[in-house]
Amino acid sequence: MIQKLLRVSLKTKITGMVVGLIVTLIVLLLSIFTYFETNQIFSNKKTISLQTAKTISYIPAVSEALQEEDNDSAASLQALTEKFSIQNDADFIIIQNRSGIILTHPSTERVREYQEFDDGYRAAVFGGYYNIVSKEFLGKSVMGKAPVLSEDGEVLGVVSVGYLIDNIYKEIFDWVKNILYIALAVVLVGVCASIFLARHIRNETLGLEPREIAALYRDRNSVLSSINEGVIATDESGRITMINHSAKTLLNLSHDIVNRPIQENIPEVNVTNTIKKSKSQLNEELYINNKVIILNLTPIIEEEKLVGAVATFKDKTEIKEMINTLSEVKKYSEDLRAQTHEFANKMYVISGLLQLGSYEEALEMVQKEAIDIKNSNSLIFELIKDTKVQAILLGKMSKASEKKINFNVDENSHIEELPSHIEVYHVATIIGNLIDNAFEEVINQTERRVTFSTLDIGQDIIFEITDNGSGMEKFTLTQAAKAGYSTKNPEKERGFGLFNVNEVIDELNGSIEITSNNSGTTFSVFIPKEPRGK
DSSP: OOOHHTTSHHHHHHHHHHHHHHHHHHHHHHHHHHHEEEEEEEHHHHHHEEEEEHHHHHHHHHHHHHHHHHHHHHHHHHHHHHHHHHHHHHEEEEEETTOOBBOOSSSGGGGBBBOSSSTTTTHHHHOOEEEEEEEESSSSSSEEEEEEEEETSSSEEEEEEEEEEHHHHHHHHHHHHHHHHHHHHHHHHHHHHHHHHHHHHHHTTTTTHHHHHHHHHHHHHHHHHHHHSEEEEEETTTTTEEEEEHHHHHOOSOOTTTTTHHHHHHHTTHHHHHHHHHHHHHEEEEEEETTTEEEEEEEEEEEEEEEEEEEEEEEHHHHOOEEEEOHHHHHHHHHHHHHHEEEEHHHHHHHHHHHOOOHHHHHHHHHHHHHHHHHHHHHHHHHBOOHHHHHHHHHHHHHHHHHOOOEEEOOOOOBBBOOSOOOOOHHHIIIIHHHHHHHHHTSSSSSSSEEEEEEOOOOOOEEEEOOOOOOOOOOHHHHHHHHOSSSOOTTTTTHHHHHHHHHHHTTOOOEEEEEETTTTEEEEEESSSSSSOO
């Protein structure tokens, strides 16, 4: 039952709450006011009844009439009491002589009747003035009693002015009834106001119930927490309205930046310009906290009105690592294909020699190939201790053999296992791209030579690739490190090899030197053994 009540609509909740609150307040206030009003009315009736009784008792004509007690006197007293009854809205005014005979009464048939001084003995005997609640005459009444005194102070009679309790309560009920009409009008106004408020809130919440909003809020937080990209939302003035954990971590932000201007914490992000132009800002590279961040900034438009913007941040390092990994996988695949193709060609030659009966030539070819492989492999394994470099060089040797390029590893080379901060994709990007560039450079030469050498003496690891190509002009040397520049076929998407090499070398805090002339080009790469900050 409670669960059903909690799942009612927002409109019903607001209307019920407002009406319940208004009714509660009305009942409470009406009870208090009725209590005080009742006391006030009874107090007024007591005061008026006693004052009226005193006033009548002080009139000389009353004392004279009580002394004479003839018919004319009784008639004058009846007229006098009726006049005072009308003026003071009293229910009855009764005058008795000291013997208890009624001289005036609202019912004329009771005039001259005897009425014992029951509650009026204090006035009749002691000459007292007082109020009393009594059923002495016409029913339960609030009465004021006053004695009529002669000039000598003798009690001649008693004046009783009364207000019936039933009539007093009827007066109170009429007052409460008028208040209830006003309260009913207030309740109707409250119902209309609550319905209007509920509709306004539903419009503001896009027609969603509170439980649906709570569910969306939980879902939003879960989704934002699961996103690796940093997400920041702002309002139309550029103040941050929402930020996820990834953005705080990536941008090194504190936890108390909500409702603060985004440019106060990230001055590199110009939200104001995007909001003014209502135009998205896509794939912009920013340098924040020694990181290259890719920013996407999109305005939020609701009902053709600009209400804010959403900014997403992604560390370019992650994208670069993914691209480099894919690139190296592709290179390994090409090297394996070249190696497979080369050995397949040699197997075809050996198979043909065997079919022709040239067994000695086939055997000589097999022995020569085995010696060449043994020499090259032993040279690599003896001089190069790092498996990452070994794998790259073995693949490039197969590729060089396929392209008929004389690829040699300098006998003076020596390198131990690389430090942990130099990862596979670093080595593959540097060595792989430079050797591939050298292969392409010498492909049109009559004699094709490419030499690789490496040393880890001192504080740097040195890689050096030399070719006997036609060299590079001075302009080409200055442009070679730029993304997209290539001296090869411009119609193909090329020119990122040396650019990627420079990016990785910068990441490792290393350097590169290029020496070129008509007899060839040498690339020398220096990478510190110990990682250090920029």
